[in-house]
Amino acid sequence: EPEVTQTPSHQVTQMGQEVILRCVPISNHLYFYWYRQILGQKVEFLVSFYNNEISEKSEIFDDQFSVERPDGSNFTLKIRSTKLEDSAMYFCASKVKGLAAQYEQYFGPGTRLTVT
Amino acid sequence: QKEVEQNSGPLSVPEGAIASLNCTYSDRGSQSFFWYRQYSGKSPELIMSIYSNGDKEDGRFTAQLNKASQYVSLLIRDSQPSDSATYLCAVNVANFGNEKLTFGTGTRLTIIP
Numbered sequence: 001e002p003e004v005t006q007t008p009s010h011q012v013t014q015m016g017q018e019v020i021l022r023c024v025p026i027s028n029h030l031y032f033y034w035y036r037q038i039l040g041q042k043v044e045f046l047v048s049f050y051n052n053e054i055s056e057k058s059e060i061f062d063d064q065f066s067v068e069r070p071d072g073s074n075f076t077l078k079i080r081s082t083k084l085e086d087s088a089m090y091f092c093a094s095k096v097k098g099l100a101a102q103y104e105q106y107f108g109p110g111t112r113l114t115v116t
Numbered sequence: 117q118k119e120v121e122q123n124s125g126p127l128s129v130p131e132g133a134i135a136s137l138n139c140t141y142s143d144r145g146s147q148s149f150f151w152y153r154q155y156s157g158k159s160p161e162l163i164m165s166i167y168s169n170g171d172k173e174d175g176r177f178t179a180q181l182n183k184a185s186q187y188v189s190l191l192i193r194d195s196q197p198s199d200s201a202t203y204l205c206a207v208n209v210a211n212f213g214n215e216k217l218t219f220g221t222g223t224r225l226t227i228i229p
């Protein structure tokens with residue numbers, strides 16, 4: 001069964017460094033998302049992406065964050081200058097646009113980002 | 117602020133019994149409702165979706181939606197130890213097919229053998 005994949009599974013970085021988290025959505029999906037979950041807290045929406053542009057972003061997704069679909073398969077989240085509070089699990093999700101039955105978002109395994 | 121509320125638990129249920137998980141949401145415009153299961157340290161795994169009032173059954177799982185009461189629930193029949201996890205209620209805030217998900221904090225379910 002097709003699934004969303006993410007790399008790396010764990011990233012450790014120093015405060016102020018740039019990180020790029022990578023995702024390969026399910027191949028026929030058209031909508032892509034990033035969510036994050038700080039340890040012990042709820043899953044929070046960061047950004048949605050469709051047709052090579054951002055559709056919506058949350059207040060968390062400030063100028064330090066950017067997303068890109070550099071080719072036909074990868075979807076990336078870049079954090080330009082990491083802060084301690086960026087430490088979290090980052091989940092990529094994707095969705096097929098179409099019938100109501102296909103409004104379901106499927107999540108990747110996540111990347112655990114640790115900022116020291 | 118659009119909210120999704122769940123009891124954080126823990127909810128303890130004997131093996132073989134029915135587990136009942138509840139969720140309320142604040143945005144009356146919400147259109148789609150989802151239950152995800154999350155094992156510790158893992159990603160959310162979709163187990164049920166529901167879009168219209170009433171019940172939807174899939175194997176041991178039944179989702180129930182009542183839009184008038186802004187309430188969605190999940191029943192797990194014949195609970196198994198492998199059902200022990202945190203169950204996340206998620207609601208879409210629809211925007212022309214984009215549908216970002218708003219999650220509750222999750223209910224931690226423990227099935228007691």
